[in-house]
Amino acid sequence: MTIDEKNKEILQNPLSGGARIIPRITIQAFCEHSQTAQMIESLTSDRRMSRVALTTHNGGLEGAIETYKSSPTPNLIIIETSLMMEEILASLERLAEVCDTGTHLMVLGHINDVVLYRELKNFGVSEYLVLPVRAQIIVDAISEIFIAGDAEPIGRSVAFISAKGGAGSSTIAHNSAWAVAKNIMQDVLIIDMDLAFGTAGLNFNQDPSTGIADALFASETLDDVMLDRIMSKAANHVNLLTASCNLDQTYDFTERDFENVVELSQQSVPLVILDIPHIWSAWVKYTLAMADDIVIVAEPDLANLRNAKNIIDLLKSLRPSEQEPILIVNKVAIPKRPEIAPQEFANSVECKLFGEIAFDSSAFGVAANNGQMIAEIARNHKANEVFNKIGNRISGRLNNESVKGPSGLNIPNIMKILKRA
Numbered sequence: 152m153t154i155d156e157k158n159k160e161i162l163q164n165p166l167s168g169g170a171r172i173i174p175r176i177t178i179q180a181f182c183e184h185s186q187t188a189q190m191i192e193s194l195t196s197d198r199r200m201s202r203v204a205l206t207t208h209n210g211g212l213e214g215a216i217e218t219y220k221s222s223p224t225p226n227l228i229i230i231e232t233s234l235m236m237e238e239i240l241a242s243l244e245r246l247a248e249v250c251d252t253g254t255h256l257m258v259l260g261h262i263n264d265v266v267l268y269r270e271l272k273n274f275g276v277s278e279y280l281v282l283p284v285r286a287q288i289i290v291d292a293i294s295e296i297f298i299a300g301d302a303e304p305i306g307r308s309v310a311f312i313s314a315k316g317g318a319g320s321s322t323i324a325h326n327s328a329w330a331v332a333k334n335i336m337q338d339v340l341i342i343d344m345d346l347a348f349g350t351a352g353l354n355f356n357q358d359p360s361t362g363i364a365d366a367l368f369a370s371e372t373l374d375d376v377m378l379d380r381i382m383s384k385a386a387n388h389v390n391l392l393t394a395s396c397n398l399d400q401t402y403d404f405t406e407r408d409f410e411n412v413v414e415l416s417q418q419s420v421p422l423v424i425l426d427i428p429h430i431w432s433a434w435v436k437y438t439l440a441m442a443d444d445i446v447i448v449a450e451p452d453l454a455n456l457r458n459a460k461n462i463i464d465l466l467k468s469l470r471p472s473e474q475e476p477i478l479i480v481n482k483v484a485i486p487k488r489p490e491i492a493p494q495e496f497a498n499s500v501e502c503k504l505f506g507e508i509a510f511d512s513s514a515f516g517v518a519a520n521n522g523q524m525i526a527e528i529a530r531n532h533k534a535n536e537v538f539n540k541i542g543n544r545i546s547g548r549l550n551n552e553s554v555k556g557p558s559g560l561n562i563p564n565i566m567k568i569l570k571r572a
């Protein structure tokens with residue numbers, strides 16, 4: 152099949168187009184020519200792209216490699232290249248080395264060659280299109296990557312829970328979500344699962360008329376379009392499903408009542424933060440078991456230690472093959488309070504200490520009362536380092552903290568193919 156035929160097939164294939172809106176992904180395009188950059192910019196006028204954050208840059212493949220040496224990669228990188236086949240493959244290897252896990256790649260080339268097309272597909276490149284190409288075909292190809300029947304859900308789910316009520320899991324969840332939105336410019340959805348007393352609305356100074364209750368009670372009729380209407384926007388890249396806090400209603404959920412909302416959210420937002428209240432019920436246990444990552448927030452005292460140990464032990468048995476939870480010891484060094492040292496706390500619960508945050512009634516009090524994040528009121532506050540570190544880990548970006556790992560790109564067999572090339 153020639154590339155033109157492939158392009159035609161994409162156009163005709165109903166799965167590739169349709170009217171489905173593409174999820175809230177981030178796309179960065181690296182172009183060699185200004186006409187290509189203009190064409191890429193015009194993608195945003197397609198309504199299917201209405202939720203996508205798209206930026207264009209100069210420099211083609213080399214520009215992308217330079218950029219991603221020091222910056223996190225988006226959900227999709229589009230590269231324009233006029234290199235020949237061997238050069239493309241060699242440069243892609245260097246790009247893969249600086250890419251974070253889960254990033255997809257689309258290549259726009261000038262060579263209409265089916266061998267190159269096959270090599271790139273084998274390589275793990277999601278799509279190769281020959282220039283000139285119509286904007287609509289690129290949007291079709293993006294749809295194919297992110298919403299076709301067999302596309303993986305784009306979103307990771309991360310559950311935040313406190314070892315004892317009030318330890319600070321909601322505060323840390325919201326600030327870490329903010330860090331992802333600001334540093335990585337990736338869309339985040341915070342689901343406030345504390346329907347009666349949740350603070351996500353207050354902490355972001357929002358009082359939306361719809362929230363998580365609407366999503367839960369819509370049950371079977373809930374779809375991605377409705378979910379999008381129910382979400383509210385707290386800031387650029389920060390979306391909320393807030394708690395109604397209506398106490399006329401009582402909330403007795405069964406084990407899987409949140410499952411549909413969480414799964415749908417993962418199909419439309421790259422990072423879904425589950426802000427779980429400190430209660431123990433079938434749905435909390437199930438939600439923790441299903442989450443991609445879990446953050447446990449504890450204060451350094453005995454009751455927190457006992458509870459954290461119980462939660463961590465349970466999670467190890469429920470999720471034997473998953474990474475251990477992310478342990479944060481919060482409110483450290485409250486004046487005059489006898490405390491367990493954070494490292495000793497971590498040793499006792501047999502979990503690595505991911506971070507510790509000092510008690511600071513002034514900063515956290517001002518932030519909570521103003522409905523602002525710590526980074527907004529105190530940019531250099533030490534707690535921001537922990538929020539950034541959590542953000543990097545849970546978004547799957549910069550997993551290796553500061554050093555980028557080899558081949559984070561969605562390119563499984565890059566070395567094998569390169570050896571063949």
Ligand SMILES: Nc1ncnc2c1ncn2[C@@H]1O[C@H](COP(=O)(O)OP(=O)(O)OP(=O)(O)O)[C@@H](O)[C@H]1O
Nearest residue numbers: 313316317318319320321322429482509510511515
């Ligand atoms: N490091 C800190 N220093 C001072 N105050 C803090 C700190 N972290 C959180 N707080 C404050 O502690 C209070 C409780 O925090 P938060 O609501 O996040 O707890 P939680 O763990 O979510 O509670 P629950 O488990 O009941 O949902 C808030 O007023 C918050 O501002």
Ligand SMILES: [Mg+2]
Nearest residue numbers: 320321427428
């Ligand atoms: Mg909470």
